Amino acid sequence: MWTIDRPSRRNALSRATVRELGRLAREAVDRSDIRCVVLTGAGELAFCAGADLKERQSMNVEDVRDFLGLYRSAFDAIDRLPKPVIAAIGGVAYGGGLELALACDLRVMSHQTKVGLTEVSLAIIPGAGGTQRLTRIVGEARAKELILFARRIEASEAHNLGIVHRVTSEGETALDLAMSMAETLAGQAPIAVSAALDAIDGASDLSLDAGLLHERRCYERTLASEDRLEALAAFREKRAPKYEGK
Ligand code: COA
Secondary structure (H helix, E strand, O other): OEEEOOHHHOOOEOHHHHHHHHHHHHHHOOOOOOOOEEEEEOOOOEEEOOEOHHHHHOOOHHHHHHHHHHHHHHHHHHHHOOOOEEEEEOOEEEOHHHHHHHOOOEEEEOOOOEEEOOHHHHOOOOOOOHHHHHHHHHOHHHHHHHHHOOOOEEHHHHHHOOOOOEEOOOOOOHHHHHHHHHHHHHOOOHHHHHHHHHHHHHHOOOOHHHHHHHHHHHHHHHHOOHHHHHHHHHHHOOOOOOOOOO
8 A cells, every 4th residue: 555645735746755655666566566556645635735836836937847747657558557546536636646546546535635736827828737637537518618617526426427436434534445446456367467457557548459459469368367267166166266467
């Protein structure tokens, strides 16, 4: 589990925080003990309040450009991590906070909180992938409305729009929900999970023909795996499979 632990700034993203997230994502690629990641924010008030606007006061234009480059490399590393990353949104996710969650594979949200790409209200635009990733999820028309009005939306609307996958019930936290999903995912065959993520990620960028070829290549990785044989053996022997990631 990765926790952004800056509750006094509502877990806002400083340079150091973004750098550390990128480092963790790159390190996780080859860690066979990590099968799934849950990303959350400390405390109940905020998942992440976006860019650290206090740190931003001391930045000149060139510093902000560097920061945008840092966002790009760190959030790309999270997006491309060949293991599922689940954002557990227990408190507000605004601006870069929601963009961070959008770079994750799955998002769960407390029924009591809100999310939004609020940047235009601060005279900037989403700069950590939000215009691209939100639009791929909700479509151009809805993305324009959400971003131009800097809307802060409730969990039910975020769920209806497909921005979050699941919303908590009364008495449940976003972290509880994310951890139970992570437990299920950690029990799946890692090579299949990573191949499925890769195959799906190709869908929005490729033509259908190229996408089907990409899917075929991703499938190929599972054919060579011991876990595929374990799945067949477990089916035959009427027992639960035990996947080793080989
Ligand atoms: N960067 C730096 N500090 C932040 C911050 C941010 N993005 N968001 C909140 N904080 C700080 C506040 O300045 C405040 O610090 P202070 O106690 O020194 O004054 C502290 O966190 C608590 O914030 P406060 O607004 O009092 O708490 P809240 O729980 O009532 O509201 C938010 C929290 C996140 C809803 C509200 O602070 C907010 O809307 N922040 C801006 C979010 C945003 O638009 N981010 C996009 C940035 S591009």
